Amino acid sequence: MNILFVSSEVEDLAKTGGLADVAKALPLSFKSVGHDVRIVTPLYQTSSNVEHAKTILTNVTLHAGDSLYHYNVKQVDLHGVTVYLVDYPDYFFRKGIYSDGYHAYDDNGERYAFFSMAALHLAQLLEFKTDIIHCNDWHTGLIPFYLKKHWSNSEYLAEAKTVLSVHNGAFQGVFALDSVPFLQKSGVNYEDIHHGNINYLKIGVQYATKIVAVSPSYAQELQTDLGSHHMGDLFRSRSQDLVGIINGCDYTQWNPETDTMIPTNYSAEDMNGKAFCKANLQQHSHLPVDGDIPLIGMVCRITDQKGFSYLIPIIKNILHHNVQLVLIGTGDPELVRQIQSISDRHRNKFFFMNDFSLSFSHLVTAGSDFFLMPSLFEPCGLNQMYSLAYGTLPIVRAVGGLKDTVIDLEADPINANGFVFDRPDSEALLNCIRKALLFYHEYPQTFDIVRKKSIQTHFNWHDSAMKYEALYRSIN
Numbered sequence: 001m002n003i004l005f006v007s008s009e010v011e012d013l014a015k016t017g018g019l020a021d022v023a024k025a026l027p028l029s030f031k032s033v034g035h036d037v038r039i040v041t042p043l044y045q046t047s048s049n050v051e052h053a054k055t056i057l058t059n060v061t062l063h064a065g066d067s068l069y070h071y072n073v074k075q076v077d078l079h080g081v082t083v084y085l086v087d088y089p090d091y092f093f094r095k096g097i098y099s100d101g102y103h104a105y106d107d108n109g110e111r112y113a114f115f116s117m118a119a120l121h122l123a124q125l126l127e128f129k130t131d132i133i134h135c136n137d138w139h140t141g142l143i144p145f146y147l148k149k150h151w152s153n154s155e156y157l158a159e160a161k162t163v164l165s166v167h168n169g170a171f172q173g174v175f176a177l178d179s180v181p182f183l184q185k186s187g188v189n190y191e192d193i194h195h196g197n198i199n200y201l202k203i204g205v206q207y208a209t210k211i212v213a214v215s216p217s218y219a220q221e222l223q224t225d226l227g228s229h230h231m232g233d234l235f236r237s238r239s240q241d242l243v244g245i246i247n248g249c250d251y252t253q254w255n256p257e258t259d260t261m262i263p264t265n266y267s268a269e270d271m272n273g274k275a276f277c278k279a280n281l282q283q284h285s286h287l288p289v290d291g292d293i294p295l296i297g298m299v300c301r302i303t304d305q306k307g308f309s310y311l312i313p314i315i316k317n318i319l320h321h322n323v324q325l326v327l328i329g330t331g332d333p334e335l336v337r338q339i340q341s342i343s344d345r346h347r348n349k350f351f352f353m354n355d356f357s358l359s360f361s362h363l364v365t366a367g368s369d370f371f372l373m374p375s376l377f378e379p380c381g382l383n384q385m386y387s388l389a390y391g392t393l394p395i396v397r398a399v400g401g402l403k404d405t406v407i408d409l410e411a412d413p414i415n416a417n418g419f420v421f422d423r424p425d426s427e428a429l430l431n432c433i434r435k436a437l438l439f440y441h442e443y444p445q446t447f448d449i450v451r452k453k454s455i456q457t458h459f460n461w462h463d464s465a466m467k468y469e470a471l472y473r474s475i476n
Protein backbone atom coordinates (compact mmCIF):
# COMPACT_ATOMS: atom_id res chain seq x y z
CA MET A 1 0.00 0.00 0.00
CA ASN A 2 1.01 3.61 -0.47
CA ILE A 3 0.96 5.29 2.90
CA LEU A 4 1.46 8.97 3.63
CA PHE A 5 2.39 9.25 7.30
CA VAL A 6 2.00 12.83 8.54
CA SER A 7 3.40 13.89 11.90
CA SER A 8 4.54 17.12 13.54
CA GLU A 9 7.55 15.34 15.05
CA VAL A 10 9.69 12.36 14.11
CA GLU A 11 12.43 10.74 16.20
CA ASP A 12 15.97 11.57 14.93
CA LEU A 13 14.65 14.78 13.32
CA ALA A 14 12.58 16.62 15.93
CA LYS A 15 11.13 15.39 19.20
CA THR A 16 9.29 16.64 22.25
CA GLY A 17 7.71 13.35 23.34
CA GLY A 18 6.35 9.92 22.50
CA LEU A 19 4.68 10.95 19.23
CA ALA A 20 8.15 11.20 17.70
CA ASP A 21 9.07 7.66 18.75
CA VAL A 22 5.96 6.30 17.05
CA ALA A 23 6.37 8.44 13.92
CA LYS A 24 9.72 6.79 13.27
CA ALA A 25 9.15 3.21 14.43
CA LEU A 26 5.76 2.60 12.82
CA PRO A 27 6.70 3.76 9.29
CA LEU A 28 9.91 1.71 9.52
CA SER A 29 7.82 -1.36 10.37
CA PHE A 30 5.51 -0.67 7.41
CA LYS A 31 8.53 -0.37 5.17
CA SER A 32 9.98 -3.66 6.42
CA VAL A 33 6.86 -5.53 5.29
CA GLY A 34 6.93 -3.98 1.83
CA HIS A 35 4.65 -0.94 1.93
CA ASP A 36 5.61 2.30 0.21
CA VAL A 37 5.47 4.66 3.16
CA ARG A 38 6.50 8.32 3.05
CA ILE A 39 6.68 10.54 6.11
CA VAL A 40 5.73 14.24 5.96
CA THR A 41 6.93 16.55 8.73
CA PRO A 42 7.89 20.23 9.06
CA LEU A 43 11.49 21.37 8.68
CA TYR A 44 12.18 23.13 11.98
CA GLN A 45 15.09 25.38 12.81
CA THR A 46 15.99 22.78 15.45
CA SER A 47 15.59 19.69 13.21
CA SER A 48 18.54 17.29 13.41
CA ASN A 49 20.11 15.18 10.68
CA VAL A 50 18.90 17.45 7.89
CA GLU A 51 22.28 18.87 6.77
CA HIS A 52 22.18 16.72 3.65
CA ALA A 53 18.50 17.19 2.88
CA LYS A 54 17.89 17.45 -0.85
CA THR A 55 15.52 20.14 -2.15
CA ILE A 56 12.96 18.43 -4.38
CA LEU A 57 10.35 21.17 -4.81
CA THR A 58 11.19 24.86 -4.90
CA ASN A 59 8.90 27.77 -4.34
CA VAL A 60 5.69 25.87 -4.98
CA THR A 61 2.50 27.83 -4.56
CA LEU A 62 -0.37 26.78 -2.38
CA HIS A 63 -3.65 28.69 -2.53
CA ALA A 64 -5.50 28.69 0.78
CA GLY A 65 -8.57 30.89 0.85
CA ASP A 66 -7.29 34.36 -0.04
CA SER A 67 -3.76 33.48 1.09
CA LEU A 68 -0.90 32.37 -1.11
CA TYR A 69 1.94 30.32 0.31
CA HIS A 70 5.27 29.73 -1.39
CA TYR A 71 7.19 26.89 0.21
CA ASN A 72 9.91 24.35 -0.51
CA VAL A 73 10.00 20.63 0.05
CA LYS A 74 13.18 18.85 1.06
CA GLN A 75 13.81 15.17 1.34
CA VAL A 76 15.89 13.00 3.67
CA ASP A 77 16.21 9.31 4.18
CA LEU A 78 15.34 7.79 7.55
CA HIS A 79 16.68 4.23 7.58
CA GLY A 80 15.27 3.58 4.12
CA VAL A 81 12.03 5.56 4.54
CA THR A 82 11.63 8.78 2.55
CA VAL A 83 10.85 11.83 4.66
CA TYR A 84 9.44 14.98 3.06
CA LEU A 85 10.25 18.12 5.00
CA VAL A 86 7.86 21.03 4.55
CA ASP A 87 10.13 24.05 4.48
CA TYR A 88 8.31 27.25 5.36
CA PRO A 89 10.61 29.35 7.58
CA ASP A 90 7.97 31.92 8.61
CA TYR A 91 6.21 29.19 10.55
CA PHE A 92 8.88 26.70 11.45
CA PHE A 93 12.19 28.53 11.89
CA ARG A 94 11.82 29.28 15.57
CA LYS A 95 13.53 28.30 18.79
CA GLY A 96 10.87 25.80 19.82
CA ILE A 97 8.57 23.40 18.04
CA TYR A 98 5.24 24.37 19.59
CA SER A 99 6.26 27.06 22.06
CA ASP A 100 9.03 29.39 23.15
CA GLY A 101 9.42 27.28 26.29
CA TYR A 102 6.80 29.19 28.24
CA HIS A 103 3.92 29.99 25.90
CA ALA A 104 2.48 28.19 22.91
CA TYR A 105 3.03 30.19 19.73
CA ASP A 106 0.02 32.42 18.96
CA ASP A 107 -0.18 31.24 15.39
CA ASN A 108 -0.07 27.46 16.04
CA GLY A 109 -3.52 27.22 14.46
CA GLU A 110 -2.24 28.72 11.23
CA ARG A 111 1.06 26.82 11.33
CA TYR A 112 -0.48 23.36 11.49
CA ALA A 113 -3.45 24.17 9.25
CA PHE A 114 -0.88 25.14 6.62
CA PHE A 115 1.24 22.05 7.33
CA SER A 116 -1.82 19.80 6.92
CA MET A 117 -2.70 21.41 3.60
CA ALA A 118 0.89 21.21 2.41
CA ALA A 119 1.03 17.46 3.19
CA LEU A 120 -1.86 16.85 0.77
CA HIS A 121 -0.57 19.37 -1.74
CA LEU A 122 2.87 17.78 -1.95
CA ALA A 123 1.43 14.26 -2.33
CA GLN A 124 -0.43 15.60 -5.35
CA LEU A 125 2.62 17.44 -6.73
CA LEU A 126 4.83 14.39 -6.28
CA GLU A 127 2.17 12.19 -7.88
CA PHE A 128 2.07 9.84 -4.94
CA LYS A 129 -1.09 7.81 -5.45
CA THR A 130 -2.08 7.50 -1.84
CA ASP A 131 -4.09 4.65 -0.32
CA ILE A 132 -3.83 5.69 3.31
CA ILE A 133 -3.11 9.02 4.94
CA HIS A 134 -2.09 8.35 8.50
CA CYS A 135 -2.64 11.46 10.66
CA ASN A 136 -1.36 11.92 14.18
CA ASP A 137 -2.92 14.07 16.90
CA TRP A 138 -4.44 17.55 16.54
CA HIS A 139 -1.65 18.97 14.38
CA THR A 140 -2.89 16.90 11.47
CA GLY A 141 -6.56 16.77 12.50
CA LEU A 142 -7.67 18.98 9.61
CA ILE A 143 -6.35 16.59 6.97
CA PRO A 144 -9.44 14.33 6.78
CA PHE A 145 -11.59 17.46 6.43
CA TYR A 146 -9.38 19.08 3.75
CA LEU A 147 -9.20 15.83 1.87
CA LYS A 148 -12.97 15.58 1.67
CA LYS A 149 -13.56 19.25 0.87
CA HIS A 150 -10.76 20.01 -1.54
CA TRP A 151 -9.15 16.88 -2.92
CA SER A 152 -12.04 14.59 -3.76
CA ASN A 153 -11.35 15.00 -7.48
CA SER A 154 -7.60 14.64 -7.27
CA GLU A 155 -6.12 11.89 -9.39
CA TYR A 156 -3.71 10.97 -6.60
CA LEU A 157 -5.75 11.53 -3.47
CA ALA A 158 -9.37 10.86 -4.35
CA GLU A 159 -9.19 7.20 -3.30
CA ALA A 160 -7.23 7.86 -0.11
CA LYS A 161 -8.68 6.85 3.25
CA THR A 162 -7.66 8.54 6.48
CA VAL A 163 -6.61 7.03 9.80
CA LEU A 164 -6.14 9.32 12.78
CA SER A 165 -4.05 8.10 15.72
CA VAL A 166 -4.90 9.76 19.00
CA HIS A 167 -1.66 9.82 21.00
CA ASN A 168 -2.85 12.45 23.42
CA GLY A 169 -6.47 13.60 23.38
CA ALA A 170 -5.84 16.25 26.00
CA PHE A 171 -4.14 18.40 23.37
CA GLN A 172 -6.88 19.29 20.92
CA GLY A 173 -5.68 22.38 19.07
CA VAL A 174 -8.52 24.81 19.79
CA PHE A 175 -8.21 28.11 17.90
CA ALA A 176 -10.41 31.10 17.21
CA LEU A 177 -11.59 30.72 13.66
CA ASP A 178 -10.78 34.36 12.93
CA SER A 179 -7.14 33.70 13.90
CA VAL A 180 -6.81 31.31 10.95
CA PRO A 181 -8.12 33.49 8.12
CA PHE A 182 -7.80 30.99 5.30
CA LEU A 183 -9.71 28.40 7.31
CA GLN A 184 -12.74 30.69 7.29
CA LYS A 185 -12.75 30.42 3.54
CA SER A 186 -12.26 26.68 3.38
CA GLY A 187 -15.84 25.69 4.04
CA VAL A 188 -15.81 24.76 7.71
CA ASN A 189 -19.31 23.63 8.66
CA TYR A 190 -21.34 25.78 10.99
CA GLU A 191 -21.73 22.89 13.48
CA ASP A 192 -17.93 22.53 13.75
CA ILE A 193 -17.58 26.04 15.16
CA HIS A 194 -18.14 26.47 18.90
CA HIS A 195 -18.22 29.98 20.31
CA GLY A 196 -16.11 31.13 17.40
CA ASN A 197 -13.55 28.37 17.96
CA ILE A 198 -12.55 25.40 15.92
CA ASN A 199 -11.13 22.23 17.49
CA TYR A 200 -8.68 20.45 15.17
CA LEU A 201 -8.77 17.11 16.99
CA LYS A 202 -12.58 17.08 16.97
CA ILE A 203 -12.59 17.76 13.24
CA GLY A 204 -10.15 14.90 12.78
CA VAL A 205 -12.23 12.47 14.84
CA GLN A 206 -15.34 13.53 12.95
CA TYR A 207 -13.99 13.19 9.43
CA ALA A 208 -11.33 10.42 9.63
CA THR A 209 -12.27 7.09 8.11
CA LYS A 210 -10.92 5.28 11.19
CA ILE A 211 -9.64 6.44 14.55
CA VAL A 212 -6.96 4.63 16.53
CA ALA A 213 -6.33 5.09 20.23
CA VAL A 214 -2.80 4.03 21.11
CA SER A 215 -3.91 1.28 23.51
CA PRO A 216 -7.07 -0.81 23.97
CA SER A 217 -7.73 0.68 27.43
CA TYR A 218 -7.39 4.23 26.09
CA ALA A 219 -9.89 3.37 23.33
CA GLN A 220 -12.36 2.45 26.08
CA GLU A 221 -11.52 5.46 28.24
CA LEU A 222 -12.10 7.83 25.31
CA GLN A 223 -15.70 6.65 25.30
CA THR A 224 -16.26 7.52 28.96
CA ASP A 225 -17.03 10.98 30.33
CA LEU A 226 -14.06 10.81 32.70
CA GLY A 227 -11.41 9.70 30.24
CA SER A 228 -12.48 11.41 27.02
CA HIS A 229 -11.05 14.89 27.55
CA HIS A 230 -14.62 16.24 27.18
CA MET A 231 -15.13 14.55 23.82
CA GLY A 232 -17.07 11.50 25.07
CA ASP A 233 -20.16 12.07 22.92
CA LEU A 234 -18.09 12.36 19.78
CA PHE A 235 -15.95 9.29 20.50
CA ARG A 236 -19.07 7.29 21.41
CA SER A 237 -20.72 8.38 18.19
CA ARG A 238 -17.74 6.92 16.31
CA SER A 239 -17.36 3.76 18.38
CA GLN A 240 -17.75 1.53 15.27
CA ASP A 241 -14.67 3.15 13.75
CA LEU A 242 -12.56 3.51 16.89
CA VAL A 243 -10.01 0.82 17.78
CA GLY A 244 -7.19 0.52 20.28
CA ILE A 245 -3.78 -0.57 19.01
CA ILE A 246 -0.94 -0.64 21.51
CA ASN A 247 2.35 0.98 20.54
CA GLY A 248 5.46 -1.13 20.35
CA CYS A 249 8.93 -0.72 21.80
CA ASP A 250 11.80 -0.04 19.43
CA TYR A 251 14.30 -2.66 20.58
CA THR A 252 16.92 -1.45 18.11
CA GLN A 253 17.13 1.65 20.34
CA TRP A 254 16.12 0.26 23.72
CA ASN A 255 18.01 -2.93 24.45
CA PRO A 256 20.48 -3.29 27.35
CA GLU A 257 22.47 -5.87 25.36
CA THR A 258 23.31 -3.46 22.54
CA ASP A 259 22.69 0.06 23.90
CA THR A 260 25.73 2.24 23.20
CA MET A 261 24.50 5.05 25.45
CA ILE A 262 24.94 3.14 28.70
CA PRO A 263 28.32 2.49 30.34
CA THR A 264 28.12 -1.28 30.00
CA ASN A 265 25.75 -3.79 28.50
CA TYR A 266 23.82 -6.53 30.24
CA SER A 267 21.11 -9.11 29.63
CA ALA A 268 18.59 -11.25 31.50
CA GLU A 269 21.23 -14.00 31.66
CA ASP A 270 23.95 -11.73 33.00
CA MET A 271 22.66 -8.81 35.03
CA ASN A 272 26.05 -7.75 36.45
CA GLY A 273 26.25 -4.77 34.15
CA LYS A 274 23.06 -3.32 35.63
CA ALA A 275 24.79 -2.72 38.98
CA PHE A 276 27.57 -0.90 37.11
CA CYS A 277 25.00 1.26 35.31
CA LYS A 278 23.41 2.06 38.67
CA ALA A 279 26.73 3.18 40.13
CA ASN A 280 27.37 5.30 37.05
CA LEU A 281 23.93 6.88 37.30
CA GLN A 282 24.51 7.64 40.99
CA GLN A 283 27.82 9.27 40.11
CA HIS A 284 26.32 11.37 37.34
CA SER A 285 23.49 12.36 39.66
CA HIS A 286 25.87 13.39 42.49
CA LEU A 287 24.28 10.82 44.78
CA PRO A 288 26.10 8.44 47.15
CA VAL A 289 27.30 5.43 45.18
CA ASP A 290 25.72 2.54 47.02
CA GLY A 291 24.29 -0.54 45.31
CA ASP A 292 22.02 -1.40 48.25
CA ILE A 293 19.97 1.79 48.19
CA PRO A 294 16.94 1.35 45.94
CA LEU A 295 16.95 3.90 43.14
CA ILE A 296 13.74 5.15 41.53
CA GLY A 297 14.05 6.79 38.10
CA MET A 298 11.67 8.95 36.09
CA VAL A 299 11.89 10.33 32.55
CA CYS A 300 8.99 12.41 31.32
CA ARG A 301 7.53 15.66 30.18
CA ILE A 302 6.78 17.69 33.30
CA THR A 303 3.02 18.14 32.97
CA ASP A 304 -0.10 17.42 35.00
CA GLN A 305 -0.67 14.38 32.79
CA LYS A 306 2.23 12.60 34.45
CA GLY A 307 0.68 12.70 37.94
CA PHE A 308 2.73 15.51 39.48
CA SER A 309 -0.27 16.95 41.34
CA TYR A 310 -0.27 13.93 43.67
CA LEU A 311 3.43 13.06 43.37
CA ILE A 312 4.92 16.43 44.39
CA PRO A 313 3.15 16.56 47.81
CA ILE A 314 4.66 13.19 48.80
CA ILE A 315 8.20 13.40 47.43
CA LYS A 316 9.34 14.34 50.95
CA ASN A 317 7.61 11.24 52.35
CA ILE A 318 9.27 9.03 49.76
CA LEU A 319 12.63 10.53 50.66
CA HIS A 320 12.11 9.67 54.35
CA HIS A 321 12.92 6.14 53.27
CA ASN A 322 16.39 4.90 52.44
CA VAL A 323 15.93 5.58 48.74
CA GLN A 324 17.27 7.69 45.88
CA LEU A 325 15.21 9.48 43.24
CA VAL A 326 16.43 10.66 39.83
CA LEU A 327 14.12 12.62 37.55
CA ILE A 328 14.85 14.07 34.13
CA GLY A 329 12.25 16.19 32.39
CA THR A 330 11.25 19.54 30.98
CA GLY A 331 7.90 21.28 30.85
CA ASP A 332 5.51 23.32 32.97
CA PRO A 333 7.65 26.07 34.56
CA GLU A 334 5.67 26.14 37.82
CA LEU A 335 5.93 22.36 38.34
CA VAL A 336 9.62 22.55 37.41
CA ARG A 337 10.13 25.24 40.07
CA GLN A 338 8.43 23.15 42.76
CA ILE A 339 10.39 20.02 41.87
CA GLN A 340 13.67 21.94 41.75
CA SER A 341 13.07 23.39 45.17
CA ILE A 342 12.44 19.93 46.72
CA SER A 343 15.51 18.56 44.99
CA ASP A 344 17.64 21.49 46.26
CA ARG A 345 16.60 20.66 49.81
CA HIS A 346 17.41 16.92 49.43
CA ARG A 347 20.56 17.00 47.34
CA ASN A 348 21.91 13.68 48.66
CA LYS A 349 18.73 11.78 47.79
CA PHE A 350 16.96 13.49 44.92
CA PHE A 351 18.60 14.56 41.66
CA PHE A 352 16.50 16.55 39.20
CA MET A 353 17.85 17.29 35.73
CA ASN A 354 15.73 19.92 34.02
CA ASP A 355 16.86 19.06 30.53
CA PHE A 356 16.08 16.95 27.47
CA SER A 357 18.84 14.39 27.05
CA LEU A 358 18.51 11.13 25.18
CA SER A 359 21.71 9.70 26.64
CA PHE A 360 20.76 10.51 30.23
CA SER A 361 17.28 9.05 29.65
CA HIS A 362 18.95 5.78 28.65
CA LEU A 363 21.19 5.86 31.71
CA VAL A 364 18.21 6.46 34.03
CA THR A 365 16.34 3.60 32.37
CA ALA A 366 19.28 1.21 32.78
CA GLY A 367 20.62 2.34 36.15
CA SER A 368 17.40 2.55 38.18
CA ASP A 369 15.81 -0.29 40.12
CA PHE A 370 12.31 1.10 39.66
CA PHE A 371 10.76 3.38 37.05
CA LEU A 372 8.03 5.70 38.27
CA MET A 373 5.10 6.61 36.00
CA PRO A 374 2.13 7.58 38.17
CA SER A 375 0.23 9.18 35.29
CA LEU A 376 -3.18 10.77 35.67
CA PHE A 377 -3.87 9.52 32.16
CA GLU A 378 -1.57 7.72 29.77
CA PRO A 379 -2.78 6.91 26.25
CA CYS A 380 -0.08 4.26 25.86
CA GLY A 381 3.19 5.20 27.51
CA LEU A 382 6.51 4.09 26.13
CA ASN A 383 8.86 4.57 29.04
CA GLN A 384 7.30 1.72 31.03
CA MET A 385 8.07 -0.55 28.05
CA TYR A 386 11.63 0.77 27.87
CA SER A 387 12.14 0.24 31.59
CA LEU A 388 10.77 -3.32 31.39
CA ALA A 389 13.31 -4.05 28.65
CA TYR A 390 16.08 -2.97 31.05
CA GLY A 391 14.80 -4.96 34.06
CA THR A 392 13.78 -1.74 35.79
CA LEU A 393 10.44 -2.48 37.41
CA PRO A 394 7.72 0.06 36.61
CA ILE A 395 5.55 1.59 39.35
CA VAL A 396 2.48 2.84 37.48
CA ARG A 397 -1.13 3.85 37.80
CA ALA A 398 -3.74 1.52 36.29
CA VAL A 399 -4.72 3.75 33.40
CA GLY A 400 -4.56 3.64 29.60
CA GLY A 401 -1.64 1.74 28.14
CA LEU A 402 0.01 1.39 31.55
CA LYS A 403 -2.87 -0.87 32.54
CA ASP A 404 -2.37 -2.91 29.37
CA THR A 405 1.38 -3.46 29.82
CA VAL A 406 2.22 -3.64 33.53
CA ILE A 407 1.04 -6.50 35.78
CA ASP A 408 0.98 -5.89 39.52
CA LEU A 409 2.96 -8.16 41.81
CA GLU A 410 0.25 -8.49 44.42
CA ALA A 411 -2.59 -9.00 41.94
CA ASP A 412 -0.79 -11.64 39.86
CA PRO A 413 2.49 -12.84 41.43
CA ILE A 414 3.13 -15.41 38.68
CA ASN A 415 3.02 -13.01 35.72
CA ALA A 416 3.95 -9.82 37.54
CA ASN A 417 6.39 -7.35 36.00
CA GLY A 418 5.81 -4.28 38.18
CA PHE A 419 3.65 -2.43 40.68
CA VAL A 420 0.27 -0.91 39.95
CA PHE A 421 -2.01 1.39 41.96
CA ASP A 422 -5.48 2.60 41.16
CA ARG A 423 -6.64 5.89 42.61
CA PRO A 424 -5.03 9.10 41.34
CA ASP A 425 -4.08 10.35 44.78
CA SER A 426 -1.02 10.74 46.97
CA GLU A 427 -1.96 8.06 49.47
CA ALA A 428 -2.43 5.31 46.88
CA LEU A 429 0.81 6.30 45.15
CA LEU A 430 2.84 6.39 48.38
CA ASN A 431 1.46 2.99 49.44
CA CYS A 432 2.46 1.50 46.12
CA ILE A 433 5.99 2.92 46.31
CA ARG A 434 6.33 1.58 49.86
CA LYS A 435 5.24 -1.89 48.70
CA ALA A 436 7.87 -1.79 45.97
CA LEU A 437 10.60 -0.71 48.42
CA LEU A 438 9.59 -3.39 50.90
CA PHE A 439 9.74 -6.00 48.16
CA TYR A 440 13.22 -4.81 47.17
CA HIS A 441 14.54 -5.19 50.72
CA GLU A 442 12.64 -8.27 51.90
CA TYR A 443 12.63 -10.48 48.82
CA PRO A 444 15.84 -9.80 46.88
CA GLN A 445 15.78 -13.17 45.14
CA THR A 446 12.21 -12.83 43.93
CA PHE A 447 13.04 -9.25 42.91
CA ASP A 448 15.79 -10.64 40.67
CA ILE A 449 13.46 -13.21 39.16
CA VAL A 450 10.80 -10.60 38.40
CA ARG A 451 13.24 -8.25 36.75
CA LYS A 452 14.73 -10.98 34.60
CA LYS A 453 11.20 -11.84 33.54
CA SER A 454 10.47 -8.20 32.81
CA ILE A 455 13.39 -8.07 30.35
CA GLN A 456 11.73 -10.87 28.46
CA THR A 457 8.38 -9.06 28.16
CA HIS A 458 8.18 -7.89 24.55
CA PHE A 459 6.03 -5.34 22.77
CA ASN A 460 7.13 -5.63 19.17
CA TRP A 461 6.39 -2.86 16.70
CA HIS A 462 5.90 -5.51 14.06
CA ASP A 463 2.83 -6.84 15.92
CA SER A 464 1.35 -3.34 16.20
CA ALA A 465 2.12 -2.61 12.54
CA MET A 466 0.27 -5.78 11.53
CA LYS A 467 -2.81 -4.57 13.41
CA TYR A 468 -2.61 -1.21 11.62
CA GLU A 469 -2.18 -3.03 8.34
CA ALA A 470 -5.32 -5.09 8.96
CA LEU A 471 -7.18 -1.86 9.71
CA TYR A 472 -5.87 -0.24 6.51
CA ARG A 473 -6.96 -3.27 4.47
CA SER A 474 -10.42 -3.20 6.01
CA ILE A 475 -11.03 0.24 4.48
CA ASN A 476 -9.23 -0.15 1.16
Ligand SMILES: Nc1ncnc2c1ncn2[C@@H]1O[C@H](COP(=O)(O)OP(=O)(O)O[C@H]2O[C@H](CO)[C@@H](O)[C@H](O)[C@H]2O)[C@@H](O)[C@H]1O
Pocket residue numbers: 016017018019021022167168214247299300301328329330355356357358361378379380381382383384401
Ligand atom coordinates in the same frame (compact mmCIF):
# COMPACT_ATOMS: atom_id res chain seq x y z
N1 LIG B 1 13.67 15.07 29.38
C1 LIG B 1 13.71 14.08 28.50
N2 LIG B 1 14.88 13.69 27.97
C2 LIG B 1 14.92 12.69 27.06
N3 LIG B 1 13.85 12.01 26.61
C3 LIG B 1 12.66 12.37 27.12
C4 LIG B 1 12.52 13.41 28.07
N4 LIG B 1 11.21 13.54 28.38
C5 LIG B 1 10.55 12.60 27.66
N5 LIG B 1 11.42 11.90 26.89
C6 LIG B 1 11.13 10.84 25.94
O1 LIG B 1 9.92 11.16 25.27
C7 LIG B 1 9.15 9.98 25.11
C8 LIG B 1 7.91 10.09 25.98
O2 LIG B 1 7.06 9.12 25.59
P1 LIG B 1 5.68 8.74 26.32
O3 LIG B 1 4.94 7.83 25.41
O4 LIG B 1 5.96 8.12 27.62
O5 LIG B 1 4.94 10.08 26.59
P2 LIG B 1 4.24 11.30 25.83
O6 LIG B 1 3.29 11.75 26.84
O7 LIG B 1 5.22 12.29 25.35
O8 LIG B 1 3.51 10.71 24.55
C9 LIG B 1 2.16 10.61 24.10
O9 LIG B 1 2.22 9.81 22.90
C10 LIG B 1 2.79 8.54 23.12
C11 LIG B 1 2.92 7.86 21.77
O10 LIG B 1 1.73 7.33 21.32
C12 LIG B 1 1.98 7.73 24.12
O11 LIG B 1 2.67 6.53 24.40
C13 LIG B 1 1.79 8.53 25.41
O12 LIG B 1 0.94 7.84 26.30
C14 LIG B 1 1.23 9.90 25.08
O13 LIG B 1 1.04 10.67 26.25
C15 LIG B 1 10.04 8.83 25.51
O14 LIG B 1 10.82 8.42 24.45
C16 LIG B 1 10.92 9.49 26.57
O15 LIG B 1 12.09 8.79 26.81
